Every structure is written in C-alpha cells, then in structure tokens.
Amino acid sequence: MSEQQASTLKDLDAVRAMIRRHKLNDYIFALIGLLALMVGLLTLLTLFVDLVMDGYTRLNAGFFTEFPSRRAAHAGLLSAWVGSMLVMMVTAVTAVPLGVAAGVYLEEYAPKNWFSDIIEINVTNLAGVPSIIYGLLALGLFVYILDLGQSILTAGLTLALLILPVVIVATRESIRAIPVHIREAAYAVGATKWQVVSDHILHYSFGGILTGIIIGMARALGETAPVITIGALTFIAFLPPSPVSTEPPFLNFEWLSAGFTVLPIQMFNWLSRPDQAFHVNAAATGVVIIVVTLLMNGTAIWLRYRIRKNIKW
Amino acid sequence: MNTATQVLNNPLEHVISDRLAKNFRRHFKERVIEFILMLAALSAVATTIAIVAILLYESASFFKTVSIVDFLTDTQWTPLFEDAHYGILPLVSGTFTTSAIALLVAVPLGTIGAIYLSEFASHKVREICKPLLELLVGVPTVVFGYFALLFVTPMLQKIFPELPGFNMLGPGIVMGIMIIPYISSVAEDAMRAVPMSMREGSYAMGATRFQTAVRVVAPAATSGIIAAYILGISRAVGETMVVAIAAGQQPNLTFNPMDGAATITAYIVQVAMGDLPHGSIGYQSIFAAGLVLALITLFLNLLGHLARKKYREAY
Numbered sequence: 001m002s003e004q005q006a007s008t009l010k011d012l013d014a015v016r017a018m019i020r021r022h023k024l025n026d027y028i029f030a031l032i033g034l035l036a037l038m039v040g041l042l043t044l045l046t047l048f049v050d051l052v053m054d055g056y057t058r059l060n061a062g063f064f065t066e067f068p069s070r071r072a073a074h075a076g077l078l079s080a081w082v083g084s085m086l087v088m089m090v091t092a093v094t095a096v097p098l099g100v101a102a103g104v105y106l107e108e109y110a111p112k113n114w115f116s117d118i119i120e121i122n123v124t125n126l127a128g129v130p131s132i133i134y135g136l137l138a139l140g141l142f143v144y145i146l147d148l149g150q151s152i153l154t155a156g157l158t159l160a161l162l163i164l165p166v167v168i169v170a171t172r173e174s175i176r177a178i179p180v181h182i183r184e185a186a187y188a189v190g191a192t193k194w195q196v197v198s199d200h201i202l203h204y205s206f207g208g209i210l211t212g213i214i215i216g217m218a219r220a221l222g223e224t225a226p227v228i229t230i231g232a233l234t235f236i237a238f239l240p241p242s243p244v245s246t247e248p249p250f251l252n253f254e255w256l257s258a259g260f261t262v263l264p265i266q267m268f269n270w271l272s273r274p275d276q277a278f279h280v281n282a283a284a285t286g287v288v289i290i291v292v293t294l295l296m297n298g299t300a301i302w303l304r305y306r307i308r309k310n311i312k313w
Numbered sequence: 314m315n316t317a318t319q320v321l322n323n324p325l326e327h328v329i330s331d332r333l334a335k336n337f338r339r340h341f342k343e344r345v346i347e348f349i350l351m352l353a354a355l356s357a358v359a360t361t362i363a364i365v366a367i368l369l370y371e372s373a374s375f376f377k378t379v380s381i382v383d384f385l386t387d388t389q390w391t392p393l394f395e396d397a398h399y400g401i402l403p404l405v406s407g408t409f410t411t412s413a414i415a416l417l418v419a420v421p422l423g424t425i426g427a428i429y430l431s432e433f434a435s436h437k438v439r440e441i442c443k444p445l446l447e448l449l450v451g452v453p454t455v456v457f458g459y460f461a462l463l464f465v466t467p468m469l470q471k472i473f474p475e476l477p478g479f480n481m482l483g484p485g486i487v488m489g490i491m492i493i494p495y496i497s498s499v500a501e502d503a504m505r506a507v508p509m510s511m512r513e514g515s516y517a518m519g520a521t522r523f524q525t526a527v528r529v530v531a532p533a534a535t536s537g538i539i540a541a542y543i544l545g546i547s548r549a550v551g552e553t554m555v556v557a558i559a560a561g562q563q564p565n566l567t568f569n570p571m572d573g574a575a576t577i578t579a580y581i582v583q584v585a586m587g588d589l590p591h592g593s594i595g596y597q598s599i600f601a602a603g604l605v606l607a608l609i610t611l612f613l614n615l616l617g618h619l620a621r622k623k624y625r626e627a628y
Contacts, residue, residue, distance in 0.1 A: 033433055037446065
C-alpha cells in the first residue's frame with residue numbers, strides 16, 4: 001500500500017518535472033524567436049549608427065548646396081537631391097493616377113472572368129520582377145525605341161512602372177475594406193457607378209491609398225539598379241533647367257529631357273571609388289537616404305495604424 | 314381637342330425627353346470612364362508584354378552571334394574582352410552562391426521569427442514588431458551594400474584574415490538579413506491561416522505551445538512556409554546593389570563564399586555603367602543575362618504562387 005503511494009507520488013513528481021521542463025522550453029523558444037526577429041532590427045540600428053559615425057563630418061549645409069567634385073571634401077549632393085526630386089515628381093504624376101485607376105477598375109468594375117484574371121496575375125507577377133529587369137525594359141524601350149534618352153522622364157517613367165503594383169495593391173486592399181452597404185446606400189438614391197466610386201469609395205479609401213503611394217514613392221527614391229541600367233550619369237555638375245520660370249508661360253518642360261543623377265546613384269558612385277575620403281561622402285549620403293525613406297515609411301505605417309483605429313463602420 | 318392634348322403633353326414630353334437624354338449622357342459617360350479605367354488596368358499587362366518582348370528581341374540578336382550551347386556550357390564570361398567568351402555559368406554560380414548564403418541566414422531566422430509572431434507573441438508585441446520589420450523592408454539596398462562592404466566584410470576579415478575585400482560571404486549574409494522580413498511575414502500569414510480548432514485539439518491532448526507550434530501548426534502550414542522560402546529565393550536572386558557593391562564584379566565560376574564573384578545582376582550594372590554603344594554585342598549580352606534572370610524569377614514566382622494557392626485552399 002505504502003509502496004503504491006510512494007510510486008504514485010514519484011509519478012506525480014515526474015509529471016510535474018515534465019511540465020516544468022516543457023514550460024521552460026516554451027519560454028526559451030519564445031526568447032529565441034524574439035531574438036531572431038531582433039537580428040534584423042539590430043542590423044538596421046548598427047547600420048544607421050555606422051553610417052552616422054562614418055559620415056557625420058560631411059553632414060552640413062554645404063553638403064546640400066555643392067555639386068560633386070574631384071575633391072571629396074568639397075563634393076556635395078546638390079545635383080543628386082534635385083535630380084531625385086524631379087524624378088520622383090514624374091513618377092508620382094504617372095504612377096498615382098494609373099495605379100489608382102487600375103486598382104479601382106479591378107475592384108469595382110472588372111467582371112469575374114478570364115480577362116480580369118489575366119490582369120490580376122500580371123499585377124502579382126510584376127510585383128515579383130526584380131527591379132533591374134525594369135531597368136532593361138527602360139533601356140530598350142524608353143531610351144532607344146521611344147528615343148527619350150537617358151533623361152529625367154525616362155527615369156521617372158521607369159520607377160513609375162516599378163511602383164505601379166505597390167499602388168494597385170494598396171488601392172485594392174483599401175477599397176476591399178469598405179463594406180457593401182456604403183455602395184448599396186449610394187445606389188439606392190440613384191447614384192451611378194462612377195458617382196459611387198468618386199464620391200464614396202475613393203473618399204473612404206483615401207487613407208489606405210495614400211499609405212501605398214508613400215511606401216511606393218519611398219521605394220522609388222531608394223531604387224538604384226534600374227536607374228543605373230538606363231545610364232544615369234554619375235558626375236553631374238549642373239542643374240536641369242528650372243520647371244518654373246518668372247516669364248509666361250511660367251512652366252517649361254525642358255527639364256524632362258535633361259541628364260540627371262539621383263541620391264542612391266551618387267552614393268554608389270562615391271562608394272565604388274578606391275579613395276577613402278569619398279567613402280565618407282557615401283556614408284553621409286546614406287544617412288540622408290535612410291532618414292528620408294524611414295520617415296516616409298514610418299509616416300505610411302503610422303497613417304495605416306490610425307486609419308485602422310478610426311474605422312467608422 | 315388635339316391642340317389641347319398637345320399643350321398638355323408638351324411640357325411632360327419635354328421632361329421625359331430631357332431625362333432620357335440625360336440618362337443617355339449618364340450612360341455614355343459611365344462607359345467612357347469604365348473604358349479609361351480598364352486601359353489603366355491594362356497597363357500592367359502591357360508592361361509584362363513589353364518586358365518579355367524587349368528581352369526576347371535583344372537576346373535574339375545576341376544569340377545570332379553566340380550559340381545557345383556555348384551560352385549554357387562555356388565556363389567563362391568575358392563578353393567585353395578581346396578573347397570573348399559567352400558562358401553564363403560563372404554569373405549563375407555567383408548568383409546561386411550569394412543566394413544560398415542569404416537563405417542559410419534568412420530561412421532559420423525567418424521561420425523561427427514567424428513561429429514566434431504567429432504562436433507566441435502577444436497582440437502588443439506583434440503590433441510593435443510587424444511595423445518595425447516593415448521599416449527594415451523599406452531601407453534602400455544601396456545602403457545595405459555600403460554596410461556589407463565597409464562593415465560586415467571588415468568584421469569577417471577579423472575572423473577569416475585571408476578573406477578578400479570583395480567576397481560573396483559578406484553580401485550574402487547582409488542579403489539574408491534583408492529578406493528575413495519577407496520570409497517571416499508570408500510564413501506568419503500561412504500559420505495564422507491554420508484554423509484555431511487544430512491548435513485547440515493539440516492543447517486538449519496536453520501539448521505545450523512549442524509542441525503545438527512545431528508539430529501541428531507548422532506542418533499544417535507547410536505549403537505556405539515553402540511559398541515564403543521561394544519568395545525569399547526570388548528576392549535574393551534578383552537583388553542587385555548589395556552584390557554589385559560588395560561581391561566584386563569579376564565573373565568567376567566558383568561556389569566558394571570566400572571568393573569574389575559577379576552575379577547576373579552585378580554584371581548588368583557593370584555594363585550599364587560603362588556606356589556601351591547601342592546594338593553592340595556587350596549591350597545585347599546584358600539582355601541575354603536579364604532574360605536568364607527573368608526566367609529564373611518567373612519560375613520561382615510561379616512555384617511560390619502555386620504553393621500559396623494551395624494553403625489558401627486547404628482551410
């Protein structure tokens with residue numbers, strides 16, 4: 001009897017020990033999981049600190065107002081950031097209307113048939129095409145066949161094609177989140193499809209679309225490979241003609257066909273020189289790029305978070 | 314009588330015809346708008362067609378000079394030299410080696426991270442972690458190239474003193490860290506799609522969280538997790554700037570991560586920087602290289618798409 005009791009107690013202890021062990025395993029695994037996720041974030045942090053440590057000496061006002069130069073200490077980012085801004089302008093003007101329109105069509109208009117399936121498969125597939133392939137497309141099509149040259153227009157259009165899937169997917173997702181009864185209410189008072197879309201759907205999905213646009217533009221800003229492939233120059237000591245003038249007609253479009261360089265290419269150029277002094281410039285440029293893209297992405301993520309929290313239906 | 318009816322009806326007729334006209338205008342406008350929106354959606358199809366057409370067109374001229382057999386079997390890639398060889402293998406080996414290193418880093422970390430996010434993390438931790446990972450995805454690759462060349466490689470040189478300045482190990486590791494978020498987010502998606510009842514069944518049998526995650530949830534989400542890996546491979550293969558900056562640009566038929574080598578993407582960048590004349594064999598060679606790259610990624614994306622479709626259908 002007592003022997004049996006003892007063995008039951010022993011079994012109980014064994015079970016308790018097993019439970020403790022398993023709980024410990026759970027705990028250890030959770031810790032490893034968190035660490036695994038932290039690797040990426042720690043890298044990002046190290047990367048940023050490393051860039052700042054290497055490049056902080058060049059981060060002053062002069063860095064943004066001077067042209068590239070043979071002497072590293074006098075070389076600046078002026079032509080690169082102006083080029084980036086102008087290219088981004090072309091990208092935004094092209095990709096935003098095209099992407100939003102395509103997203104609206106696929107979500108609100110497209111019939112469910114093989115035709116829409118093909119478009120949909122294309123969009124998914126384009127999102128997975130490596131960016132350098134877009135560069136080759138642009139080199140063959142925009143630069144030579146359409147004869148747009150190695151210009152701001154070419155670069156802007158290339159990056160627009162590149163971020164098109166991002167804008168389309170964001171548009172579709174935020175439209176899909178709108179409940180059907182919003183549409184039904186509008187139809188019930190006699191609105192046409194387009195009235196429903198422009199007055200209600202676009203209105204409610206605006207935040208989500210904006211999030212996608214910002215993420216896409218941040219990506220376009222940081223993309224290097226396709227812009228190198230179309231043959232962007234790396235040493236530009238002049239600015240494209242100004243888009244705005246003081247005399248009528250106030251706007252001119254000569255800048256579209258101007259040669260250019262952009263921030264990531266300037267960084268790549270300085271980085272590929274053997275001279276250490278230029279590496280400092282590359283680091284400083286890296287800080288600029290990373291701060292701008294992180295700010296843009298951060299804004300987009302914050303915006304999405306707010307929208308999710310303030311959903312009205 | 315007649316005139317009276319006319320007088321009476323006229324205003325009404327007028328209203329009706331007005332409304333009909335407006336209706337027609339409305340209808341017409343709707344059609345035009347729908348057509349314009351459809352054209353915008355077709356731009357995606359047009360882009361795909363243009364990519365395929367350009368790559369095939371320029372590669373076709375390339376393959377007029379170079380035989381496909383040479384292209385696939387020659388072990389040297391020196392299109393710009395006097396003694397030109399056009400064997401894609403050295404570029405493929407560089408691409409393969411850097412991607413393999415990246416996967417060795419990203420697959421374990423990404424999978425463990427995904428299991429943690431899906432099965433262990435509290436709602437709060439997840440809400441903080443996922444946006445941060447998204448930020449990591451947003452960092453431009455040229456910056457990671459700097460990191461690989463001037464931070465990771467010097468650090469590795471302290472461990473392996475004979476490591477050259479340009480090698481595949483450093484950029485491979487950095488690329489791996491870059492693709493962790495892609496893998497972890499798709500794999501997490503797949504695991505979250507596993508129905509709660511399966512977890513409850515496992516818990517009811519006395520399994521722990523860890524046992525449930527590894528022996529029930531992960532196997533149930535296998536096809537989705539594989540899709541995540543395939544997406545990761547596809548990213549690594551297409552990645553350009555990190556390898557162009559830090560792996561060197563010398564085509565080299567080797568699988569040794571300690572060596573420097575050019576990948577397909579690095580070669581394209583190198584040639585594009587050199588400003589080759591339009592129509593020369595060097596110019597055409599980047600399109601042939603691009604075609605190979607596009608075919609590899611297309612194959613991987615299709616495979617990933619099928620795998621993902623499978624797990625979406627399963628539950």
